[in-house]
Amino acid sequence: MAEHFRIREHALEWRARGETLRVEAWGPDAVRVRSAPAGEIVEDLPGALDAPPPGATTAITVHGDSATLVNGTLTVRIDACAEGRLTPELPAAAGRLTFLRTDDGGELLAEEPPHFWWPGPRLYTATGNGYHRLEQRFRAYADERCYGLGQHGHGLFDQKGAVLDLVQRNGEVTVPLLISSRGYGLLWNSPAVGRVELGVTGTRWVADSARQIDYWFTAGDPAAALRRYADATGHSPELPDWATGFWQCKLRYRTQEELLEVAREYRRRELPLSVIVCDFFHWTHLGDWRFDPAEWPDPAAMVRELDGMGVKLMVSVWPSVSPASENHAPMGDRGLLIGTEYGPLAHADWPDKGLGAYAAQVAFYDATHPEARAYVWEKLAANYLAHGVSAFWLDADEPELKPNYPANLRFHAGPGLEVANLYPREHARMVHDGLRAAGHSEVLTLNRSSWAGAQRYGAALWSGDIGTDFASLRAQITAGLQVMLSGIPWWTTDIGGFHGGDPDDPAYREVLVRWFQYGAFCPLFRLHGFRGPEQVLEPGMTGLPNEVWSYGPEAYAVLASYLRLRERLRPYVAEQMRETARSGVPPMRPLLLEFPDDQDAWGISDAFLLGPDLLVAPVTEAGAVAREVYLPAGARWTDAWTGEEHDGGRTVTAAAPLERIPLFLRDGARLPIAEPR
Numbered sequence: 001m002a003e004h005f006r007i008r009e010h011a012l013e014w015r016a017r018g019e020t021l022r023v024e025a026w027g028p029d030a031v032r033v034r035s036a037p038a039g040e041i042v043e044d045l046p047g048a049l050d051a052p053p054p055g056a057t058t059a060i061t062v063h064g065d066s067a068t069l070v071n072g073t074l075t076v077r078i079d080a081c082a083e084g085r086l087t088p089e090l091p092a093a094a095g096r097l098t099f100l101r102t103d104d105g106g107e108l109l110a111e112e113p114p115h116f117w118w119p120g121p122r123l124y125t126a127t128g129n130g131y132h133r134l135e136q137r138f139r140a141y142a143d144e145r146c147y148g149l150g151q152h153g154h155g156l157f158d159q160k161g162a163v164l165d166l167v168q169r170n171g172e173v174t175v176p177l178l179i180s181s182r183g184y185g186l187l188w189n190s191p192a193v194g195r196v197e198l199g200v201t202g203t204r205w206v207a208d209s210a211r212q213i214d215y216w217f218t219a220g221d222p223a224a225a226l227r228r229y230a231d232a233t234g235h236s237p238e239l240p241d242w243a244t245g246f247w248q249c250k251l252r253y254r255t256q257e258e259l260l261e262v263a264r265e266y267r268r269r270e271l272p273l274s275v276i277v278c279d280f281f282h283w284t285h286l287g288d289w290r291f292d293p294a295e296w297p298d299p300a301a302m303v304r305e306l307d308g309m310g311v312k313l314m315v316s317v318w319p320s321v322s323p324a325s326e327n328h329a330p331m332g333d334r335g336l337l338i339g340t341e342y343g344p345l346a347h348a349d350w351p352d353k354g355l356g357a358y359a360a361q362v363a364f365y366d367a368t369h370p371e372a373r374a375y376v377w378e379k380l381a382a383n384y385l386a387h388g389v390s391a392f393w394l395d396a397d398e399p400e401l402k403p404n405y406p407a408n409l410r411f412h413a414g415p416g417l418e419v420a421n422l423y424p425r426e427h428a429r430m431v432h433d434g435l436r437a438a439g440h441s442e443v444l445t446l447n448r449s450s451w452a453g454a455q456r457y458g459a460a461l462w463s464g465d466i467g468t469d470f471a472s473l474r475a476q477i478t479a480g481l482q483v484m485l486s487g488i489p490w491w492t493t494d495i496g497g498f499h500g501g502d503p504d505d506p507a508y509r510e511v512l513v514r515w516f517q518y519g520a521f522c523p524l525f526r527l528h529g530f531r532g533p534e535q536v537l538e539p540g541m542t543g544l545p546n547e548v549w550s551y552g553p554e555a556y557a558v559l560a561s562y563l564r565l566r567e568r569l570r571p572y573v574a575e576q577m578r579e580t581a582r583s584g585v586p587p588m589r590p591l592l593l594e595f596p597d598d599q600d601a602w603g604i605s606d607a608f609l610l611g612p613d614l615l616v617a618p619v620t621e622a623g624a625v626a627r628e629v630y631l632p633a634g635a636r637w638t639d640a641w642t643g644e645e646h647d648g649g650r651t652v653t654a655a656a657p658l659e660r661i662p663l664f665l666r667d668g669a670r671l672p673i674a675e676p677r
Contacts, residue, residue, distance in 0.1 A: 176189075
């Protein structure tokens with residue numbers, strides 16, 4: 001069956017039954033796999049991969065009914081047919097891939113068909129016009145644990161057994177990178193809408209409508225896989241120094257003077273403040289992308305005053321365009337808005353100024369269109385950057401359509417089912433490319449959604465609109481660790497949650513304090529939320545006060561102490577961010593990332609390391625004054641508050657009164673945890 005194989009430069013191809021399967025070295029210890037149901041591989045489809053990183057060492061051998069490609073620690077074998085064939089026809093398993101460790105031949109992952117006859121491990125079901133519903137099946141392993149895959153609110157750490165939709169939603173973020181306990185990482189290199197099923201009978205990746213299967217595979221432990229992933233999809237830049245401090249935010253500051261007065265109060269109280277955020281409805285109309293002069297009369301003066309206090313202004317920018325906006329008609333005429341296959345432009349119902357009680361059917365600019373990105377950036381540059389604003393909060397960038405029906409969407413990059421998940425990354429790219437072209441070396445956007453490769457555009461992620469109780473806090477800790485294992489190193493939550501929370505309620509104050517303590521050790525340290533009872537969504541809305549002094553004197557004393565602690569740790573945080581930019585290893589690390597040989601560490605989802613030296617164990621139970629903390633084997637640990645030392649590989653009970661989050665230092669590390677007298 002050697003006639004089915006073809007050797008190309010750094011690549012091995014198998015062709016039969018009209019299908020072309022290509023396995024190509026893509027950086028050291030990694031390959032890219034593409035399969036087209038008929039004809040040649042399409043080279044320029046949207047995806048996350050950059051050009052192949054240097055350093056691959058490829059050896060390809062064809063021997064009888066199989067062929068192998070060896071690239072460093074990874075070997076890939078293609079079996080042209082199965083043993084014991086009863087007919088000359090190729091069986092369903094023909095062309096099956098197996099991924100092996102080069103050193104000992106151990107199996108990492110293998111394709112597996114669901115049936116001996118049909119279908120095979122790769123299934124293509126035509127949807128019309130050259131598109132197919134694609135299925136990629138792999139064998140299941142009873143002992144496998146699965147991590148990463150973006151941000152989800154299910155609270156699971158090991159996601160074996162889960163079914164995850166590959167689609168963007170508020171708080172549910174698709175980044176299709178899977179990190180396996182078997183020693184590999186797999187990136188589903190397709191922005192198509194679909195799902196991944198991590199079943200006990202098999203793993204199945206599905207794209208509802210696309211042109212070819214495309215994924216990237218690397219061998220190695222989680223840290224090695226993340227390093228290779230960053231090389232293949234792009235490294236994050238270094239986090240700007242101003243972003244390592246405390247961010248003050250609420251829904252919302254309604255006027256220039258209100259926002260400035262909050263910043264002045266932080267200064268009067270001598271509290272650290274790095275960023276303050278101007279949220280939505282500051283605009284004239286949604287999609288004008290400029291300050292309303294009635295409420296923000298002199299943005300340049302506002303920025304100058306904040307700069308004088310060492311505070312950066314971040315402004316919320318939405319991808320939505322109201323029919324009342326001056327940009328709606330010209331963008332529609334030039335084809336710069338997201339279209340549909342049938343019916344009017346893609347839209348959502350959203351309030352806008354001047355419409356009274358009515359909501360407008362707002363459109364969305366097409367971030368996959370280079371001309372549309374240039375158009376929007378031109379507005380941001382003229383109306384924000386010209387005033388000194390260079391930090392942007394990219395809210396509702398899934399985008400938040402209503403109804404969210406991807407099959408009816410038409411983007412510049414392709415049909416909605418094939419490319420919809422790409423949108424938030426390209427939206428972040430708009431700001432990144434614009435700032436770079438304007439000569440700015442520091443780029444950071446805060447995004448509600450993301451996709452693979454967004455990290456290279458300086459795109460931070462936050463966890464969306466979430467609840468305000470301890471259950472929500474517990475879920476966020478797990479979600480953040482999954483994001484770190486998905487190659488997105490800049491992440492945060494709304495400290496205290498978003499939907500509600502009464503600053504005068506003692507029970508909520510406890511939630512806020514514990515969440516604030518956790519937030520002080522996240523990559524980004526940001527207070528946000530909509531306090532108080534729900535109200536009608538309209539341009540005049542705002543929440544209750546949400547500053548650190550809003551929660552009573554007892555809470556204030558604790559919150560202020562953690563502001564100062566974060567300030568003392570900022571050099572350490574900045575050091576970890578530089579390492580992240582260099583290596584791709586995230587700053588907030590699940591224990592399994594630093595201690596992959598400790599099997600117990602693979603199950604810990606309620607604690608993490610900030611950098612290599614500081615273990616953080618958040619408190620997530622009401623009324624708790626202590627909690628159990630697992631200390632990984634292979635290190636010696638010192639309680640950062642008491643100085644008590646412990647051997648690793650054991651669980652200890654750590655004191656956790658309201659003012660204390662359990663912290664442990666690794667192997668004699670010294671960090672300024674305790675406040676100087």
